[in-house]
Every structure is written in C-alpha cells, then in structure tokens.
Amino acid sequence: MIKTSTMFSAHAIHVLLRNTLILLVVLFIALFMWLLVGIKVDTLKVGDYSIGGLYIKLDKKLTLKSDYIMLPQSKAKPSFDNVDRVFDEVKYLFTFFESIDLKNVKFKNNQLDIIFIDNILYVTSNDYEIAGNVQRVGQMLEADVSMLYLKKDDVHIKGKLTYDLRSSSLKTEGDFDGYDIKGRFFANKVGDTIDFKLLSDTFKDLHPIMNKFDLTEVVRSWVLDRVEADRYKLLSLSGKGSLERGKFSLDISGLKGEMLFSDVKIHFKEDLAPVLVPSLLLAYHNEGLYFNLKEPTYEGISLEGSEVSIRNLLNTHTNLKLKIRTDSRFDSKMQDLLKAYNLLLPLDQKSGKVNVLFMADLGLKSSYKDFFVNVDFSKGDVWLGKVQLPVEKGNVQYKKGSIHLKGIYLKDLHYEGMLNGEIDVQKKKADLVLDTKRVILGDEKEIFFVLKDQKIPFVLDYTKNINVEIPNLSLKISNEEGETAIHLNDLNKIKPYLSDTGLIENGGDIEIKTKDFETYAFKGMLKRSSCFLYEKNNKCKTRVPFQGKVTPKGLYFYAFNKRFYYNKANSRVKLSNLNFDLKKFLNVQKKDTKKEDTNKKDKSKQRTSLIILGKNSDLRYGDYSLVTDHYDVEVKPNGDIKAIGSASGDIIKFSKKNDILSIKALRIQDKALHPLINFKGLQHGRYTLKLSGNPDKTMKGEIIVEGGVMKDFKAYNNTLAFINTIPALASLQNPGYSVKGFTIEKGIAEYRMIKQDKIVFDSIYIKGKSATIAGSGEIDLKKKTIDLNLAIQSARELGKFVGSLPLVGYILMGKDKSMTFGLQITGTLDNPKVKTSAGEDILSLPLKILKRALESPEHIINK
Structure with a gap:
C-alpha cells in the first residue's frame, strides 16, 4: 500500500x-504574440508604483512608451560609483529596445523625460537636460552629445565619448559654457583610474566659478580680491584620481593648473599702491599657488623677476612667499613697500640705482613671519638716517631683525673707504667699522685734516635722534630738534691727523653746533704747553676757553671771555686786557706754516698779513716787552714784523726784518723803558732807546737819559754802602748820591747784547748833580756775574770842599779842584762786591771814557 x-x-x-x-x-507564446501585436495599458498600479498610458510592442526590438510613471523612491545623484553600471545599462538599450518614450517619470525629488529613438537619446530632469547620438559599434559605445545642460548652474556642455564594454574604459572630450566661461575638457577612465584636463577661452569674471569651490579664506582673498585682473584664461587644469569602493578620490598631489591673468592689479597691502602687471600666470602644483609675474611695476618702478606663491595649501602650515626684485633707486617708494610689513630700513637713496631683493615668508594660518632684504648698491648718494653716504658699491642685507652692511665702498672728495657693520633694527643701534683709505677735510684753499689707512669703529644710535660715537677719535655727533652737535672730548685723539696742531698742542675739547651746515657755533677749551697769551701778572694761559662761529663769510674766534678775538677772513686779531708774546706766537706760526704749505691746494696764492690790535695789552718779544695803552702789529707772511705802540702818548716802534730786530722809543717814560731793557734802576726821567740786531747773535743798543734818578738795584746799593765807609767820599751822598737815588741830569749808554747771554757795556756816561760817572764792563746773564769799571768825578764845588783833605792813591785831582776816583764792581748779580781802583787803573780806562769823565764834553749828549 x-x-x-x-x-x-x-x-x-x-x-x-x-x-x-x-x-x-x-x-510566453501568448505574451510574445501579444507583444508582436502590441500591449497597451491605460493604467497599471502595483503597490506604490503606477504607470499610465503604457504601450509595449515587439518588432525585432522592443518599443516602450508611457504617459507617466510614478516611483516612490528618490532619484540618486549622479556619481562615479555607478558610472560603469550606467554604461552597462545603456548597452541594453541597443540590445533590446528600438525606441523609448517615457514621459513624466516622477520620483519623490525629481522628474524625468526619456526619449530614445534612432540612436538618439534625450533625457531631461529637474537638474539637467541631455541630448545626443548614442550607438554601439561592436564592443564600443560611442556618443556624440550635442547638449548637456546643467540647469541649476546654467552650464552647457557638448562633446564626444567612447566606452569600451569589455575593459570598462572611457574617453571623452568636449566643450563647456558656464559661469560666463567657455572652454574644453578631456577625460579618460582606465580601470579605476580617471584623469582629466580642462582649459578655457578668455573670460572677464573669476568670482562665479571660484564661488563653487570650497576655498580657504586666504586662498579666496589672494585669487579673487588681492589679485584683480581685467581678463582671465584657464590654460590648463589637469589631474587624476581613482575609484575606490564606488567613490572618486582625487589625487591632490597630481593636480596641476595654469591660469593666465591679463591687466592685473596686485594689492599686497591695503595702504599700498597696487603692483601693475600686464599678465600673470597663476600655476597650481605641489599643493601651492604660484604667481608668475610678467613685467610687473610698482609706482613706475620695474619689479621684473618678482615672484609670489602660496605654499602648503592643504595643511596648517599654509604660508605666503613673496620675492620682489627691482633695479631702481632705494627711495621712499621702496621704503613704503617695506614699511607695509613693518620693516624700517633707515636708508634713502637720492641718486643712482640699486638691485633690491625683498623676500617674505608669512604664515597665513599662524603669526609666523620671516623677512629677508638684499640690496646691492651701485654708485649713488645714500642717506643712513641723516648721514650722507657717497656709495660706489656695496651690499646691505636685512635678516632676523638685523641689517648687515657688507663692503659698502664710499668715495667722496673728502674721504674714501670701506664700510662694514651691523644695525639692530629693534634697538635702532648700529655698530660699524670704516676701513679708511683716506679722510681729508678742508676747502679749496687748504687741508686741515688728513687720515689714511685706518680702521675707525663707530656706533650709530637713532632711537630718538641721530647719535654717532667714534671712540678712536673721542668724537660724538648728535642731532636733536633740527640741530646737529659735534663733541670732541679729547682733541689729542685727532691731533695726529691735523695739518695745523698749533692751537691744540696738549689737547682740549670742543663742541660744535649747526642747524643748516652753513653756520656753525662752537665753544671749548684748548690745552697748551707753549704760551703766547698771559695775564698782567705774567701768568701764562695754558688753558684757553674759547667760543665763536663759522659762517659763509668767515671764521670768528673768541677766547678768554672775548678778550681775544680772531677774524680769519680779515686776518685780524684783537686783544683787550690780555698780553701777547709775539716771538712765541711766531715760532708756533712758523711750524704751522710749514705744515699748511704742505697741505695747501693752491700754493701759488699769496698769504695775507696778520694784523694784531692790542688795547691795554703788553706786547712781548723774547726779553723785550712793550707796555703800551694800545698797539698795532703787522705780521707779514714771511715773518717780518712792523709794530707801533703808544704808552701815555709816548711812541714805541718795533720791527723785524728777516733776523734783524729793531726797537726805537723816543723820550719814553720809565714804565715803558723798564720792560724793554729788563732794568728798573732808571726812574722818573725820559729815555730814548735805540736797539737793533740779531737776538740770536748780537744786539746793539743805545740809551739816552734825560733827568730822573738811578736807584734800587743791588750794584747801586752796594756802591752806596761802600762809599759810606770812606770819609773822603762820604760827601758824595749829599745831595746827589744817596738812598734817594743818584740824581741824573743827562746820560748815555752804549751796549751790546750777545746771544742773550751777556751784556757788554762799551761805554757808560751819566752826569749828575754831585758827580759824573763813566765806565765800561759786562754782565754775564748766563753765569749771573758782573764786572764793571767805573770812574766817578765829583762836582767842582765838592772838590773845593775836599781839596784840603789828605788824598789817597785812588783819587785823582783835577785842575778845577774836582776829584776822580775809581770803583770796580764784581761778583754775582745777587751780591756784587765793590772796591776802589788804583789811580793807574783809572788811567787804564779807554781814552773815550776817560775823556768823558774828565772833560764832560757836551756834544756827547747832543749828538
């Protein structure tokens, strides 16, 4: 079962x-037979899907039509992840369909119309509209797209494409028109790799297309705002990527592009004028934008060779790199460009050209900043602050807050050398070294400062004002409130370089001030060893406080509270209540003249005479002094002197020609005589002095005495004391020969001064009331000794009085009852010894002297 x-x-x-x-x-047989006949459905609804006016018929291939189609889902956005599936689906159009006409294909978010007939495909949606000829040739799909319109962006595209169905490779090229830009495109797909390239015609506005990109604010600022062009042209934009899990991944490292900007303005900073560029090539590669500038200019200055770039766009280290080059003057325009980046280079070029390289590295997403400036100078005038530098060549670099001066060769009429050093921009301080070849200061007439082959370090401080300090020369230069001050604290430091060191000698200091570098005021103190200025008490002035000014008209020099005045233009010195040693002055001037002649540029030009005017001033020449109320001295260029002075109306003349000195004084008072002969024993009379000769050899002199007394010197005092010890001579004291002095009626002395060492009295004749003195002898100034032989003849009245006295051997009696005795004065000047001479010794006196003593000829006085 x-x-x-x-x-x-x-x-x-x-x-x-x-x-x-x-x-x-x-x-199937029924459906096939039905398709052959054609199926027409008014309405078909399955769930949420519904179709109206559907018609399908098979005739070798299918024909599909509909009046509307309702789809419950959203339409997917076009994407690279379904590009291959789309082309696989398209191939079935050619395999199964003869024609397609789908109207009102409605999605939740879109609506399509699709028409395909005779290889012509037409699709329209809310987003786009496309029309073209599509056909299959073997395993290749070929399309000639006559129209692709992107409605939202108002972009028109047309072109051709081929698609290999076996290898899924795609090739396309065409034209586009959108955002007021027309151009061409190329794209290829092999496997999962896609490469593309775009280029455009010239267009006017970059903003619409750039707004479609998600750019960083920095890139947007530079591409759109800072770089402003009249015309643009995309030369190329190429790249590649790959499809990974249906998504397109762009290989950023392979993205490259070039765009040409025409008639460009680049705004580096808001406060700066723009850089003008006829054309600019903007290149993108290696994650950076590179602005290649053609013939850029800034304020009329060529910036040829300059570059701008933005690096590391795709990470946090995005930075702007500037490389600006110019071959022009480094003037205020270039300064403004650097100041925009808080770079203050205290350089200003008035003439010539420089080659400038300015490099900046600025973090655009951080506060990082780094600058480098390189300036290669050619010949021109450059101002460092307010200091002018005549540059021949050299290099200046700025890096990390410091300015480095390298090989700045300076050459001017007055100086030449190499300047090196460093300037701290933050501290506003410069440490510099000038390796001088020469520094020569002076004018067209003469040179007064010469320095050669020396290294001079100096410090420049411009914190508030310009301050320069040169330790080797003890020199400081400052500028404040429009006034420049020069301080020389030790003139000995510059003495080795001065052609005229006469005034300095042992140094000193000076301060010079000027506001316009035409008029200068100065003051200071000179230290001297040689002294030709002295006070009434013969105190030598080795410290000379001075002041004065220099103007285009000349030098005006004052010293000792304006008691000394010198005008260089007039070659005139004025002295008031200040004494002057002319010989010492001439010795100093003689040395200075040799140096001046060596450094004079125009040696053919004649020197002018120096005029010295004194008031209440003593004029000294060696051992001779003119004590006058005022004097007038002319010192000729060859050293000859012509002087005249007045003391209480008495005239004194003084002259020197070559080596011969001459002094003439007519009937002067004793106060004028004493300093001329260095002897105060003659008083209260009138005196005529004639003196001439070579002071270094022999001077011949003659003194004529009119009245007065002789007293108050040791030889006289000792002689008086000696006479008091001899009763026979005691009568000489009254009235003419006493402590009140020897009263003189008239007299004359002839003498010779030999080398300032010895005074030889060839003859002495003095006629007084009580006696007449005659004699000769010498005084050795070097040994300080005296040796005089005198014959003293008493008056006749005294002779009668002493005639009855017993006579001694040293007394000779005259026929007129006068008596003559001899005295010999020897020993030192501080303590001379007096003794009588034997009668025969008196007779041994020269005949001329003896005749004077015994005969007293009147014509001797009157000659």
Missing part, C-alpha cells in the same frame, strides 16, 4: 510540473 501511495504522489507531481510548464509556454 505504501508503494502504491508513493507512486501516486510521484505521478501527481509529474502531472503538476507538466501542466505548469505547458501553462508557462502557452503564456
């Missing part, structure tokens, strides 16, 4: 399968 039941069941299953198969075949 079980076997029978089993067989029945198998039979039943067999019958069911046979009948089902027959039914399917009948239905």
Whole structure:
C-alpha cells in the first residue's frame, strides 16, 4: 500500500510540473504574440508604483512608451560609483529596445523625460537636460552629445565619448559654457583610474566659478580680491584620481593648473599702491599657488623677476612667499613697500640705482613671519638716517631683525673707504667699522685734516635722534630738534691727523653746533704747553676757553671771555686786557706754516698779513716787552714784523726784518723803558732807546737819559754802602748820591747784547748833580756775574770842599779842584762786591771814557 501511495504522489507531481510548464509556454507564446501585436495599458498600479498610458510592442526590438510613471523612491545623484553600471545599462538599450518614450517619470525629488529613438537619446530632469547620438559599434559605445545642460548652474556642455564594454574604459572630450566661461575638457577612465584636463577661452569674471569651490579664506582673498585682473584664461587644469569602493578620490598631489591673468592689479597691502602687471600666470602644483609675474611695476618702478606663491595649501602650515626684485633707486617708494610689513630700513637713496631683493615668508594660518632684504648698491648718494653716504658699491642685507652692511665702498672728495657693520633694527643701534683709505677735510684753499689707512669703529644710535660715537677719535655727533652737535672730548685723539696742531698742542675739547651746515657755533677749551697769551701778572694761559662761529663769510674766534678775538677772513686779531708774546706766537706760526704749505691746494696764492690790535695789552718779544695803552702789529707772511705802540702818548716802534730786530722809543717814560731793557734802576726821567740786531747773535743798543734818578738795584746799593765807609767820599751822598737815588741830569749808554747771554757795556756816561760817572764792563746773564769799571768825578764845588783833605792813591785831582776816583764792581748779580781802583787803573780806562769823565764834553749828549 505504501508503494502504491508513493507512486501516486510521484505521478501527481509529474502531472503538476507538466501542466505548469505547458501553462508557462502557452503564456510566453501568448505574451510574445501579444507583444508582436502590441500591449497597451491605460493604467497599471502595483503597490506604490503606477504607470499610465503604457504601450509595449515587439518588432525585432522592443518599443516602450508611457504617459507617466510614478516611483516612490528618490532619484540618486549622479556619481562615479555607478558610472560603469550606467554604461552597462545603456548597452541594453541597443540590445533590446528600438525606441523609448517615457514621459513624466516622477520620483519623490525629481522628474524625468526619456526619449530614445534612432540612436538618439534625450533625457531631461529637474537638474539637467541631455541630448545626443548614442550607438554601439561592436564592443564600443560611442556618443556624440550635442547638449548637456546643467540647469541649476546654467552650464552647457557638448562633446564626444567612447566606452569600451569589455575593459570598462572611457574617453571623452568636449566643450563647456558656464559661469560666463567657455572652454574644453578631456577625460579618460582606465580601470579605476580617471584623469582629466580642462582649459578655457578668455573670460572677464573669476568670482562665479571660484564661488563653487570650497576655498580657504586666504586662498579666496589672494585669487579673487588681492589679485584683480581685467581678463582671465584657464590654460590648463589637469589631474587624476581613482575609484575606490564606488567613490572618486582625487589625487591632490597630481593636480596641476595654469591660469593666465591679463591687466592685473596686485594689492599686497591695503595702504599700498597696487603692483601693475600686464599678465600673470597663476600655476597650481605641489599643493601651492604660484604667481608668475610678467613685467610687473610698482609706482613706475620695474619689479621684473618678482615672484609670489602660496605654499602648503592643504595643511596648517599654509604660508605666503613673496620675492620682489627691482633695479631702481632705494627711495621712499621702496621704503613704503617695506614699511607695509613693518620693516624700517633707515636708508634713502637720492641718486643712482640699486638691485633690491625683498623676500617674505608669512604664515597665513599662524603669526609666523620671516623677512629677508638684499640690496646691492651701485654708485649713488645714500642717506643712513641723516648721514650722507657717497656709495660706489656695496651690499646691505636685512635678516632676523638685523641689517648687515657688507663692503659698502664710499668715495667722496673728502674721504674714501670701506664700510662694514651691523644695525639692530629693534634697538635702532648700529655698530660699524670704516676701513679708511683716506679722510681729508678742508676747502679749496687748504687741508686741515688728513687720515689714511685706518680702521675707525663707530656706533650709530637713532632711537630718538641721530647719535654717532667714534671712540678712536673721542668724537660724538648728535642731532636733536633740527640741530646737529659735534663733541670732541679729547682733541689729542685727532691731533695726529691735523695739518695745523698749533692751537691744540696738549689737547682740549670742543663742541660744535649747526642747524643748516652753513653756520656753525662752537665753544671749548684748548690745552697748551707753549704760551703766547698771559695775564698782567705774567701768568701764562695754558688753558684757553674759547667760543665763536663759522659762517659763509668767515671764521670768528673768541677766547678768554672775548678778550681775544680772531677774524680769519680779515686776518685780524684783537686783544683787550690780555698780553701777547709775539716771538712765541711766531715760532708756533712758523711750524704751522710749514705744515699748511704742505697741505695747501693752491700754493701759488699769496698769504695775507696778520694784523694784531692790542688795547691795554703788553706786547712781548723774547726779553723785550712793550707796555703800551694800545698797539698795532703787522705780521707779514714771511715773518717780518712792523709794530707801533703808544704808552701815555709816548711812541714805541718795533720791527723785524728777516733776523734783524729793531726797537726805537723816543723820550719814553720809565714804565715803558723798564720792560724793554729788563732794568728798573732808571726812574722818573725820559729815555730814548735805540736797539737793533740779531737776538740770536748780537744786539746793539743805545740809551739816552734825560733827568730822573738811578736807584734800587743791588750794584747801586752796594756802591752806596761802600762809599759810606770812606770819609773822603762820604760827601758824595749829599745831595746827589744817596738812598734817594743818584740824581741824573743827562746820560748815555752804549751796549751790546750777545746771544742773550751777556751784556757788554762799551761805554757808560751819566752826569749828575754831585758827580759824573763813566765806565765800561759786562754782565754775564748766563753765569749771573758782573764786572764793571767805573770812574766817578765829583762836582767842582765838592772838590773845593775836599781839596784840603789828605788824598789817597785812588783819587785823582783835577785842575778845577774836582776829584776822580775809581770803583770796580764784581761778583754775582745777587751780591756784587765793590772796591776802589788804583789811580793807574783809572788811567787804564779807554781814552773815550776817560775823556768823558774828565772833560764832560757836551756834544756827547747832543749828538
């Protein structure tokens, strides 16, 4: 039974399968026959799906039409993840369908119309509209897309593509028109790798297309705002990527692009004028934007060779790199460019050209900043602050807050040398070294300062004002409130370089001030060893406080509270209540003249005479002094002197020609005589002095005495004391020869001064009331000794009085009852010894002197 039941069941299953198969075949044949005739359904609804006006017919291939199709799901956005599936589906169009006309295919988020007939495909949606010829050639799909319109972006695309059904490779190229940009595109897909390239025609506005990209604010600022162009052209934008899990991944490292900007304005900073560029090539590669500038200019200055780039766009180290080059003057325009980046280089070029390289590295996502400036100078005038530098060549670099001066060769009429050093921009301080070849200061007439082959370090401080300090020369220069001050604290430091060191000698200091570098005021103190200025007490003035000014008209020099005045233009010195040693002055001037002649540029030009005017001033020449109320001295260029002075109306003349000195004084008072002969023993009379000769050899002099007394010197005092010890001579004291002095009626002395060492009295004749003195002898000034032989003849009245006295051997009696005795004065000047001479010694006096003593001829006085 079980076997029978089993067989029945198998039979039943067999019958069911046979009948089902027959039914399917009948239905398929019926459907096929139906398709051949054509199926038309007004409405078909299955669940949420509905179709209206459906028509399907089979004629070799299917024909499909519908009036509407309702689909409950959303339409997927076009994506690379289904590109291959789309093309696989498209191939079935050619395999199974003759034509397709689907209207109003509605999704939740979109609506499509699809038409395919005679290999022409037309699809429209809310987002796009596409039309083109699509055909299959073997295993290749070929499409000629005449229109692809992206409605939202208003972009038109047309082109061709081929798709290899076997390898799934795609090639496409075409044109696009959108965002007011027309261009071409190329794309290829091989396996999972896609590469593409875009280029455009010239267009006017970059903003619409760039707004479609998710750019950083920095990149957007530079591409759209800071770089402003009249026209743009995309030369190329190429890259590649890969399909990974249905998504396209762009290889950023391989993305490259070039865009041409025409008639460009680059705004580096808001406060700066723009850089003008006829054309700019913007290139993207290696994660950076590179602005290649063609013929850029800034304020009329060529910036040829300049570069701008933005690096590291895809990480946090995005930075702007500027490389600006110019070959122009480094003037205010270049200064403004650097100031925009808070770079203050205290350089200003008035003439010539420089080659400038300015490099900036600026963090665009951080506060990082780094700058480098390189300036190669050619010949021109450059101002460092307010200091003018006549540059021949050299290099200046700025790096990390410091300015480095390298090989700045300076050459001017007055100086030449190499300047090196460093300037701290933050501290506003410079440490510099000038390796001088020469520094020569002076004018067209003469040179007064010469420095050669010396290294001079100096410090420049411009914190508030300009301050320069040169330690080697003890020199400081400052500028404040429009006034420049020059301080020389030790004139000895510059003495080795002065052609005229006469005034300095032992140094001193000076301060010079000027506001316009035409008029200068100065004051200071000179230290001297040689002294030609002295006070009434003969105190030598080795410290000379001075002041004065220099103007275009000349030098005006004052010293000792304006008691000394010198005008260089007039070659005139005025002295008031200040004494002057002319010989010492001439010795100093003689040395200075030799140096001046060596440094004079125009040696043919004649020197002018120096005029010295004195008031209440003593004029000294060696051992001779003119004590006058005022005097007038002319010192000629060859050293000759012509002088005249007046003392209480008495005239004194003084002259020197070559080596011959001459003094003439007519009937002067004793106060004028004493300093001329260095002897105060003659008083209260009138005196005529004639003196001439070579002071270094022999001077011949003659003194004529009119009245007065002789007293108050040791030889006289000792002689008087000696006379008091001899009764026979005591009568001489009254009235003419006493402590009140020897009263003189008239007299004359002739003498010679030999080398300032010895005074030889060739003859002495003095006629007094009580006696007449005659004699000769000498005084050795070097040994300070005296040796005089005198004959003293008493008056006749005194002779009568002493005639009855017993006579001694040293007294000679005259026929007129006068008596004559001899005295010899010897020993030192401080303590001379007096003794009588024997009668025969008196007779041994020269005949001329003896005749004077015994005969007293009147004509001697009157000659």
